[in-house]
Amino acid sequence: MNNAEPQNNPEGERLQKVMAAAGVASRRVCEDLIAAGRVQVNGVRVEGAGRRVLPTDLVSVDGKAIQLDTTKVYIMLNKPTGIVSSLRDNRGRPDLSRYTNEFEERLFNVGRLDVDTSGLLLLTNDGELAHVLAHPSFGVLKTYIAKVEGVMNQHTVNKLVGGIELEDGLIEADKARIIGTPSANETVVEVTLHSGRNRVVRRMLDAVGHPVIDLVRRQFGPLHLGSLAPDAMRDLTKAEVGELLTISRGGNVAPATGDEVPDENPSDD
Template sequence: MIDEQPEGERLQKVLAAAGVASRRVVEQYIVAGRIRVNGRVVTELGTRIDPENDRVEVDGTPVQLDADKRYLMLNKPKGVVSTMSDENGRPDLARYAEQAGERVYNVGRLDAETTGLLVLTNDGELAHVLAHPSYGIEKTYLATVRGVVKPEALRRLRAGVDLDDGPIAADRVRVIGEPSGGRTIVEVTLHSGRNRIVRRMLAEVGHPVIELVRRQFGPLHLGSLGAGRMRDLTKVEVGALLALARDAAADAAPPTTKQEPR
């Protein structure tokens, strides 16, 4: 809760330390009513908060106040397994965690032959929401497949195909560009986290995957980040992830029921 006592920290000082803006600019945000603390708009410059427990939003976007939390984007190369330690001696994610200088872990997995966007973080609460299938975080892949993909195959993917572990449908799917050399590039968006799901879906409709890259994870885009390269997420990207996790958790929460008076 908002702390009106002297032992709390001034809101503008906390947000300036979190990298939102200078203290002077944050003060302007406060007066303009652009900041919420625990869901309530605050306009008093003397407002003090508890950074460890209070939730702060600027223009509706959550702000991470804990400077010890790290959020990184990795373009995972082909051949690297999505684990911090591989018992078979294959290349793993340990080298990237060492580069981060923090004890970070991967959010979800990509199979060894799939490249692309992987999030590393030490924020366990956020990682749980982003990785758990019940929260339905969308991921977008570009798949180079064998054959010329016809509209009927796309319709089947949208309607759903039956796999060994149950039916699955793409949220969105489309062909990118014109087929070339007996190959087609297909963009697939879905929220399932089942093992090798994109590869299995495309194989089911007769188009085995040759190459697969994850380009998007929730609000994050891989952009021009090179294979094997890693970077910290921006403040805007972190805020978008926190907002996504907040909204996903709220949507997944069971509805509360009122008790009838006895």
């Protein structure tokens, strides 16, 4: 790591002022963080007062990224079933515009969920972050809770983790476990994987003889659905945004070519 003082941007604003505006802490506390050597700009520790930055500079505190651009919006949605993961549906079905229209900013979805799948979906106007998180090669972890037909055993769980040959190639769950058996012919299973293939969770479970009855995405990377009610939205916390930015800045993918993730992306459940 290069410990030399990063190049100053004379056209920018003072670092502590920008950090305070971004909600890190009060300006005085931000000054103390800088003086303690806990702040980095573009990967280089800042050790003195007077540093100026631009909105394009990458700032982190204790290794966790912060968003300087206060125009960026990050929304968690608990998408209910029956909603198409598109900003406009050419078949006239209910889509995400009913949520994004509530905001002045032009928001779009990061990845997709099948119309029959509910759960966590991220809406944002941060095209760079969305591009990295949705990029197939980046492989952000996603956790689903599935109610399936039949009583699943540990041998079948091991098959999910060990690998299943689907029509588009071998697929392995990163983790899988049985949560419960709500009836004599149903099982609830948790599946975590990083694949972005189309309807992959449903196809995996169908391939091992347990078709999906109900499917919910509970986690997307560091984001957890928690107690957010179906059809409800909330702003991400500063900590959640920082975790996403920290992950996305480590993503080694080609730059985004536009502001929006294309609507034709396949659903990734």
